[in-house]
Amino acid sequence: MKIKQIEAIPLVRELKEVFQGGTYKITSRNTIVTRVELEGGIIGETFGGDEDQYHMEVCRLVNEHYRPLLVGQDVRDIERLWDQMWNVRVDFGNRGIHTLDLAKHCIHTQAIAAADIALWDALGKALGQPVYKLLGGFRDRVPVIAIGGYMNKGTTLDDLEEEVMHYLEQGVAGMKLKVGKRSVEEDIQRAGRVRHVAGDAFHLCVDANQSWTIEQAMAFARGAADLDLAWLEEPVRWHDQIEGNARVRALGIPVNVGQGEISRHGCRDLITRGAVDILNVDATIAAGVTEWRRIAAMAACFGVKMAHHEEPQVALHLLAGVSNGLCVEFFPNRQRDPMWFDLPQEPPTIESGQMVLNDQPGFGMPLSADTIEKWRAPL
Ligand SMILES: [Mg+2]
Numbered sequence: 001m002k003i004k005q006i007e008a009i010p011l012v013r014e015l016k017e018v019f020q021g022g023t024y025k026i027t028s029r030n031t032i033v034t035r036v037e038l039e040g041g042i043i044g045e046t047f048g049g050d051e052d053q054y055h056m057e058v059c060r061l062v063n064e065h066y067r068p069l070l071v072g073q074d075v076r077d078i079e080r081l082w083d084q085m086w087n088v089r090v091d092f093g094n095r096g097i098h099t100l101d102l103a104k105h106c107i108h109t110q111a112i113a114a115a116d117i118a119l120w121d122a123l124g125k126a127l128g129q130p131v132y133k134l135l136g137g138f139r140d141r142v143p144v145i146a147i148g149g150y151m152n153k154g155t156t157l158d159d160l161e162e163e164v165m166h167y168l169e170q171g172v173a174g175m176k177l178k179v180g181k182r183s184v185e186e187d188i189q190r191a192g193r194v195r196h197v198a199g200d201a202f203h204l205c206v207d208a209n210q211s212w213t214i215e216q217a218m219a220f221a222r223g224a225a226d227l228d229l230a231w232l233e234e235p236v237r238w239h240d241q242i243e244g245n246a247r248v249r250a251l252g253i254p255v256n257v258g259q260g261e262i263s264r265h266g267c268r269d270l271i272t273r274g275a276v277d278i279l280n281v282d283a284t285i286a287a288g289v290t291e292w293r294r295i296a297a298m299a300a301c302f303g304v305k306m307a308h309h310e311e312p313q314v315a316l317h318l319l320a321g322v323s324n325g326l327c328v329e330f331f332p333n334r335q336r337d338p339m340w341f342d343l344p345q346e347p348p349t350i351e352s353g354q355m356v357l358n359d360q361p362g363f364g365m366p367l368s369a370d371t372i373e374k375w376r377a378p379l
Contacts, residue, residue: 001038001039001040001074001075001076001123001126002038002039002072002073002074002075003036003037003038003039003070003071003072003073003074003075003119003122004037004038004039004071005035005036005037005067005071006034006035006036006037006062006063006066006067006070006071006115006118007034007035007062007063007067008032008033008034008058008059008062008063008111008114008115009032009033009034009035009059009372009376010030010032010055010056010059010376010377010379011030011031011032011033011047011339011372011375011376011377012028012030012055012375012377013028013029013030013338013339013375014027014028015027015028015029015335015336015338016335017152017335017336018152019150019152019336020150020151020152020153020181021150021151021178021180021181021207021209022151022178022179022180022181022207022208022209022210022211022212023180023209023210023211024209026336028052029050029336029337029338029339030049030050030051030052030055031047031048031049031050031339031343032047032048032049032051032055032058032059032114033045033046033047033343033367033372034046034047034048034062034114034115034117034118035118036075036115036118036119036121036122037122038075038122038126042122042125042126043122043125044075044118044119044120044121044122044123044124044125044362045118045121045366045367046117046118046120046121046313046314046362046363046365046367047313047339047343047367048113048114048117048283048284048311048313048314049110049113049114049284049285049311050284050310050311051110053103054103054106054107054110055377056377056379057107058107058110058111058114059111059114059379060379061090061107061108061111062111062114062115063379065088065090065111066085066088066111066112066115069084069085069088070085070115070119075119075122075123075126076123076126078116078119078120078123078290079290081116081119082112082116082287082288082290082291085111085112085115085116086112086287088108090108092104092107105262106262106285109262109263109285109286109287109291110284110285112287112288112291113283113284113285113286113287113288113291114284114288115288116287116288116289116290116291117283117284117288117289117314117363120134120288120289120290120362120363121362121363122362123362124361124362124363125361125362127361128361129361130317130357130358130359130360130361130362130363130364131289131317131321131362131363131364132316132317132318132320132321132357133321134321135289135293135317135318135320135321135322136321136322136323137320137321138320138321138322138323138325139320139325140320140356140357141320141351141354141355141356141357142316142319142320142325142327142328142354142355142357143173143174143203143326143327143328143353143354143355144172144173144312144327144328144329144330144350144353144354144355145172145173145174145175145176145203145205145327145328145329146167146170146172146174146175146176146329146330146331146332147175147176147178147207147310147329147330147331147336148163148167148175148176148177148178148331148332148333149163149175149176149177149178149179149190149194150178150336151178151181151182157189157190157193160190160193160194161193161194161197164194164197164198165197166332167198167332168198168202170332170350171350171351171352171353172332172350172353173202173203173327173353173354174198174202174203174204174205174230174327174353175194175198175202175203175204175205176205176206176207176233176329177190177191177194177204177205177206177207178206178207178209179191179206179207179208179211179220180207180208180209180211180212181211184212184216184219184220184223185223187206187220188220188223188224191204191206191224191227191229192224192227195227195228200228203230203327204227204228204229204230205229205230205231205232205233205256206220206224206229206231206232206233207233207234208220208232208233208234208235208236209233209234210234210235210236210237210238210260211237212235212236212237213236213237214236214240214243214244214247214248217232217235217236217244217248218247218248218251220232220235221235221248221251221252221253222251224253225251225252225253229253230254231253231254231255231256231277231278231307232248232249232253232254232255232256233255233256233257233280234256234257234259234260235248235255236248238260241257241260241270241275242269242270242273242275243275244275245257245270245275245276246273246274246275249274249275249276249277254277254278255275255276255277255278256276256277256278256279256280256307257270257275257276257278257279257280258270258276258278258279258280258281258282258307258309259280259281259282259285259309261279261281261286262285262286262287263286263287263291264291264294264295264298267279267281267295267298267299268298271298271299271302271304272302276304277304277305278304278305278306278307278326279295279299279304279305279306279307280306280307280308280309281295281306281308281309282308282309282310282311283308283311283314283315283318284311284314285309289314289317289318292308292318293318293321293322296318296322296324296325297322299324300322300323300324304324305324305325305326306318306319306322306324306325306326307319307325307326307327307329308328308329309329310329310330310331312328312329312330312340312348312355313340313343313344313363313365314363315328315329316328316348316355316357317357317363317364320357328355330355339371339375342368342371343367343368343371343372344365344366344367344368345365345366345367345368346365346366347365348365
């Protein structure tokens with residue numbers, strides 16, 4: 001079970017449309033394929049991440065710094081391998097406390113994630129077990145919601161209604177509606193229209209991507225109090241995550257944050273200071289499966305649930321493996337996430353609003369070699 005080789009491969013793909021959220025626009029769909037080869041020929045191969053600016057640095061960190069550390073080691077010792085990667089000190093040209101430190105730390109945690117997730121795939125294949133079984137096997141299917149409601153220029157309430165009808169036809173359990181780009185009043189109206197069209201059983205949540213002041217977030221929470229929202233995601237701005245979220249969640253709608261955290265330490269502070277009901281920590285950003293499962297265990301001690309930001313190919317197994325997992329999310333719109341449709345040889349099936357896991361070892365998702373080669377970017 002010794003690791004023979006590991007390689008991170010950057011994929012870069014421009015999108016045909018621009019997608020507009022509360023605080024950002026998406027113009028490309030990048031991801032990283034990581035391939036781990038074990039002695040004996042087992043190949044772990046996964047994809048993850050949607051990084052733009054630091055994409056290449058993340059890959060280089062895996063290939064130049066983690067590869068020499070991992071080759072020759074036993075893949076079953078994954079906790080120790082993670083610890084060694086965590087303790088790598090790379091000179092990013094800063095002095096530890098100065099400008100853009102957070103970005104440098106994110107490069108580090110994303111690189112650990114790229115390696116760790118592929119190691120889990122290889123480990124599962126070596127043991128002949130799916131990752132979700134190795135994590136605890138709490139369920140074999142997970143409710144699935146669509147991410148949508150982007151506020152591209154000129155979109156109307158009727159456009160939104162049409163989009164929701166499309167999701168209902170696809171048989172998903174619910175939807176995450178993007179908010180925060182237009183006025184709070186308009187967003188309450190938009191959420192109201194979705195609830196009206198989709199019915200009471202539809203899992204409706206909203207995501208402001210940190211675009212509101214505390215006052216705006218509280219105004220939304222009051223105005224949407226009757227809409228039975230499953231959660232309010234990243235309601236307040238980046239600098240107010242603890243105090244701001246604590247005030248918003250006191251109004252009754254569960255608050256979901258965590259996709260901006262890159263370690264269990266940040267999640268600990270959100271939990272212990274009463275700022276969160278649901279953590280949507282992204283294992284492809286926050287140091288992989290090994291760190292995510294620690295966070296999930298800690299969250300369970302405090303009655304906090306786990307979601308996951310995007311990345312269904314990994315999230316499905318994580319959320320199925322633990323007792324406090326909620327639902328997996330994906331982009332049913334091929335224009336928004338063409339990699340989801342093209343990279344897996346066979347994406348998971350959706351039945352009665354749930355994404356279904358298979359019995360194949362690892363993440364159970366062989367990737368298309370043609371797609372990897374087509375979008376591979378030079379390092
Ligand atoms: Mg979000």
